[in-house]
Amino acid sequence: MVVLANPPVVDQIPLLRSPGPADYFSAIPVVDLSSPGAARAVVDACERFGFFKVVNHGVATETMDRAEAEAVRFFAQAQADKDRAGPAYPFGYGSKRIGLNGDMGWLEYILLAVDSASVSDACAVPSSAAFRNALNEYIAGVRNVATRVLEAMAEGLGIAPVDALSAMVKEQGSDQVFRVNHYPPCPALQGLGCSATGFGEHTDPQLVSVLRCNGTSGLQIALQDGARQWVSVPSDRDAFFVNVGDSLQVLTNGRFRSVKHRVVTNSLKSRVSFIYFAGPQLAQRIAPLPQLLGEGEESLYKEFTWGDYKKAAYKTRLGDNRLSPFEKFARWPDRAAATEAGL
Numbered sequence: 437m438v439v440l441a442n443p444p445v446v447d448q449i450p451l452l453r454s455p456g457p458a459d460y461f462s463a464i465p466v467v468d469l470s471s472p473g474a475a476r477a478v479v480d481a482c483e484r485f486g487f488f489k490v491v492n493h494g495v496a497t498e499t500m501d502r503a504e505a506e507a508v509r510f511f512a513q514a515q516a517d518k519d520r521a522g523p524a525y526p527f528g529y530g531s532k533r534i535g536l537n538g539d540m541g542w543l544e545y546i547l548l549a550v551d552s553a554s555v556s557d558a559c560a561v562p563s564s565a566a567f568r569n570a571l572n573e574y575i576a577g578v579r580n581v582a583t584r585v586l587e588a589m590a591e592g593l594g595i596a597p598v599d600a601l602s603a604m605v606k607e608q609g610s611d612q613v614f615r616v617n618h619y620p621p622c623p624a625l626q627g628l629g630c631s632a633t634g635f636g637e638h639t640d641p642q643l644v645s646v647l648r649c650n651g652t653s654g655l656q657i658a659l660q661d662g663a664r665q666w667v668s669v670p671s672d673r674d675a676f677f678v679n680v681g682d683s684l685q686v687l688t689n690g691r692f693r694s695v696k697h698r699v700v701t702n703s704l705k706s707r708v709s710f711i712y713f714a715g716p717q718l719a720q721r722i723a724p725l726p727q728l729l730g731e732g733e734e735s736l737y738k739e740f741t742w743g744d745y746k747k748a749a750y751k752t753r754l755g756d757n758r759l760s761p762f763e764k765f766a767r768w769p770d771r772a773a774a775t776e777a778g779l
């Protein structure tokens with residue numbers, strides 16, 4: 437018998453049941469950002485799903501198309517050229533390995549730090565001026581969408597001032613990350629009733645993430661109705677999709693729940709997605725906003741900063757509950773995580 441010391445990388449990517457037409461979820465809330473009802477609609481969607489789609493967002497189609505075309509050009513390069521732009525730690529090109537703790541997916545990506553509204557000078561990738569300019573134009577647009585969404589949330593929640601949430605992600609030194617993911621097709625699995633995991637199940641750490649993808653579906657979210665059912669999100673290349681992240685869950689004392697999501701690969705079509713992760717400064721205290729705590733209501737979480745969360749988060753696997761070290765009422769198995777984080 438031949439025993440491989442290092443099994444091939446593809447063997448380490450978990451398979452998932454292929455989504456069928458019945459799994460497509462038509463009830464994803466749609467928020468028209470230009471309408472007077474946006475604030476209420478955003479809060480309702482965050483309470484019910486931690487996820488919604490945004491239309492009439494004001495970002496030009498050409499801006500999105502140009503960034504997508506440049507990303508396609510980048511990923512079409514020879515593997516050796518792309519590998520020279522890696523590894524993705526902390527920023528750069530990565531393939532199949534996600535994070536540093538053993539997670540694998542059928543994807544390649546670039547991870548970038550954002551300063552203010554453009555790719556940080558600290559990131560040498562991408563080196564092409566055309567790609568960098570296209571990304572900067574896109575990032576300026578998507579950052580504006582994130583700001584308006586966070587303002588709508590504050591308005592809908594009745595928090596003053598209206599920039600209480602958006603200021604956290606706009607301040608100088610706020611921790612913004614941008615990711616471009618490319619999921620190549622996986623033809624070998626066609627007709628087998630299963631798909632490769634593109635990006636394993638997880639919640640995003642920041643306040644919100646704003647996602648845009650090409651016309652290929654694959655994103656799935658877990659419904660928050662107790663059944664924990666996975667549903668597929670129909671793709672829409674003209675819209676943005678917003679995820680509630682762990683930090684916003686804490687800021688709202690659990691009123692909004694961070695949404696579990698994952699990506700399943702398509703057997704025939706590639707998926708290209710852009711995700712802007714809106715995080716605060718490292719020193720930002722993450723605690724329920726006082727205006728959201730009812731009389732006598734206690735925080736569900738211990739005191740921590742975004743820096744404390746990040747330090748603990750980067751030791752976790754993708755599917756872990758990254759808030760468990762900070763939960764006051766942790767269930768038994770989570771106590772070990774709290775002790776390890778020194779809380």
Ligand SMILES: C=C1C[C@]23C[C@@]1(O)CC[C@H]2[C@@]12CC[C@H](O)[C@@](C)(C(=O)O1)[C@H]2[C@@H]3C(=O)O
Nearest residue numbers: 534535536539640641749750751752753754
């Ligand atoms: C496994 C990991 C990858 C990740 C860092 C982590 O240790 C746990 C959180 C992961 C995540 C998920 C959302 C974003 O894609 C990401 C950039 C982030 O902020 O947290 C990734 C991290 C990563 O890929 O480095």
Ligand SMILES: O=C(O)CCC(=O)C(=O)O
Nearest residue numbers: 615617635655699709711
């Ligand atoms: O690529 C996607 O569509 C989603 C990826 C994702 O959830 C992430 O990068 O955090």
Ligand SMILES: [Fe+2]
Nearest residue numbers: 638639640697
């Ligand atoms: Fe995510």
